[in-house]
Amino acid sequence: MLDSRHLATFHEVVRAGTLSAAARTMGCTQPAITQQMKALERSVGMPLFVRAGRRLRLTEAGETLARHTGLILGQLSAAEQQLDALARLHGGRVRICSFPSANATLVPEAIARLLAEHPGVRIELQEDEPPGSLRRVPQGTCDVALAFSYPEFGMTDSSELVEYPLMEDPVTALLPVGHPTARRHLVRLSDLASERWIAGCPRCQAHLLHTCAEQGFAPDIVFATDDNLAVQNLVSVGAGVALVPALVLGFLRHDRVTARPVEPHSRRRIAAYVLRDHAHVPAIGLVLDVLKQVASAHNDVHNDC
Structure with missing residues (x-):
């Protein structure tokens, strides 16, 4: 049996x-490191090192063994973080990671109801765009991730996560007042082909490029920002x-x-995403319901509009 230490x-x-270099980094003595390596070699049943000068x-x-050690230690660390997260969840602490527009709308309303x-x-809030927010859940740094996807791009293929659909969010055109097409109730995307464009986060920008390509043009993207207020200012x-x-x-x-x-x-x-192992924790279920x-x-x- 291999000892993780x-x-x-x-x-x-x-x-x-x-x-000696490893001892300095780990803050212990060289004899202690030597003894651990000898113990590991006894477990393996063969030498792991030979001297090559110093x-x-x-x-x-x-x-x-070296090819596998990083992966083994990474998996152990992830397991420890997930177990620690589970202990916090049973204590009523839930960490939510969401994208900016949901953090400005859905999440505050949910937190108000929970409070x-x-x-x-106890709700703790983080911010990240997908797919970064989704990676935080198996890493153990958040418990519930809110993320979005467009029809042409999948969300995640992680077998560790359970998806809870929340809503469909229509895409709209944002125009300066006085723009010729602003007088219409419905704007055709092709009518904006000659405009300069302000793009959002990478996932939204990919959707813009895909949608415009289907209409036969490539948008002239002159600004890109994931700050929604900055987008409004630039359009204004x-x-x-x-x-x-x-x-x-x-x-x-x-x-x-x-x-x-x-x-x-x-x-x-x-949609909201949680670890499959945490899906039935009461605090998680409560947050998902709200x-x-x-x-x-x-x-x-949106459906009434």
């Missing part, structure tokens, strides 16, 4: 190249036009900007 020391010895050279067995109805649940001064999800309209602050439905119609899908209620209300508003 010995594997961690072996990993550092390989990285450092000498026992440095150590891996034997064939050492090279084999009013379940004050014993006539720097360009943009495609934005309807959630952004919930915090539209410029009287010099107007939004119009766009043709062809497109929507992004918003998120579904809030998202359903937004869905009803």
